[in-house]
Amino acid sequence: MKRFLGLLILSFCINSCDDGEFEIQSFDFSSIPATSCNGANASFFIYYTNNREALFLEIPASNFPPLVTATNNPRIVTISSTNKVTYRVYNGAVTSASICSTIPPASPVPVEEWIATSGVIEIITSVNRQTNETTGQSFITGYTHTIKLVNALFVKGDGNQQLFEELFLGDYVTSVDPPTISPSSPILKCGTNLNYIFQNSGKEVITLNTVVNLFVNDITPTGQPRTAVIDGADTKMAYKVYAANVPLPATFFCVIPEPANTVPPLLKTWIALNGSTANQTGIIEVTSVLFNPTTYRHTISLRKVTFAVDGVNFTFGDLYVLGTIDTQL
Incomplete structure (x- = not known):
């Protein structure tokens, strides 16, 4: 299990306290694979769901190209008002159908939201292949994009804040079509x-x-x-x-x-x-x-x-x- 470290930044807002303790969210999506919505168009995003929780990365699909990253040289995306990272808790189990729906369903609805205001997204891309040991044929089937948030500061609407020095997320896998040329092709x-x-x-x-x-x-x-x-x-x-x-x-x-x-x-x-x-x-x-x-x-x-x-x-x-x-x- 990939681990993460969350450091709580003290808030001066009294509403951030509950019975004398600060609220800390786990944001644990390290073992959950990412899913995407909206193909590669302008409204593309990837997300993770875990029962009532969801984490959204609204960044362009171009950040997941079919290109292997060099060793110790991840692809960097700076979190901003354009490259958004949002964590939500819903009042019921959330599914792909409700997240990707053009018209949001009446239920479930978000009851809690944390928005990342700073930090970076690190993406490491590796290749996936399928090999036939008998014939020696080896085709590329897709790419795995390993995602990590670094120094990501999440802010809740009531002023509560939470900083993650490293937050590992589940992989996002993109597929490619293998060659279709065959001996019957002219x-x-x-x-x-x-x-x-x-x-x-x-x-x-x-x-x-x-x-x-x-x-x-x-x-x-x-x-x-x-x-x-x-x-x-x-x-x-x-x-x-x-x-x-x-x-x-x-x-x-x-x-x-x-x-x-x-x-x-x-x-x-x-x-x-x-x-x-x-x-x-x-x-x-x-x-x-x-x-x-x-x-x-x-x-x-x-x-x-x-x-x-x-x-x-x-x-x-x-x-x-x-x-x-x-x-x-």
Whole structure:
């Protein structure tokens, strides 16, 4: 159980006393996961509930980006009239339905409120992933944001005050969609240029740019694929995510470098890490067969290719069949 330290600041208001003792609230939400309301719009906020108690953090959703924070370098949000932290006690059990409702319900209603007037919110973000031990596939599923209030001064309407040097709150978890590209997604080339090909699946695109002649009209011997090692220069791969489905044909894929203002806009580019023949990583493998009397079919596989951006990475697995592309005699 995460612990917190609350220091009571003496109040000169006589109403803050009860039978000679000052009122102290626990504000204990350390083991309760955070929930959010209103998506990522301007009225977004996260909250915690514990029976009749609730704690609200009204800060922009942009404070929870899919970016891992560096060690000992949390994301800092200063508590203010804009970045609000509020604790409430209700006259009955409070639920997500009552908190996120556009029209507040008649019950329960707040009977006590403490507003943070100073301090900071510290957010540490780590990545969540799902790994298949058999195939080696490892996808990012989301991010965990660990939240702590530091030197947070809460003030009640009657003048009672309470200072928390450290107040640990439950984690807020955001999810991301794993790649949806599959071997059934088409692999296309730019005109007759087989040195630059791409695979499109809705909002996602994988590009391969290489000077190695991988697509030869010749059958490859069993167990001897043509190979190219990703090096960031002669052979490069990228996994790109756009804001909407990419219409085909998308001619901007065939422009190097890709234009800055594409339609739809490019959101994120994951770059394939350099590979190694010795370690059998980051390798493009192509096997070719005679599909019919006038067509060769080339199957493209990725051997331990890892894509990375912003300090996080994912891989399709130890040996992943990307798809096929045909060439004519």
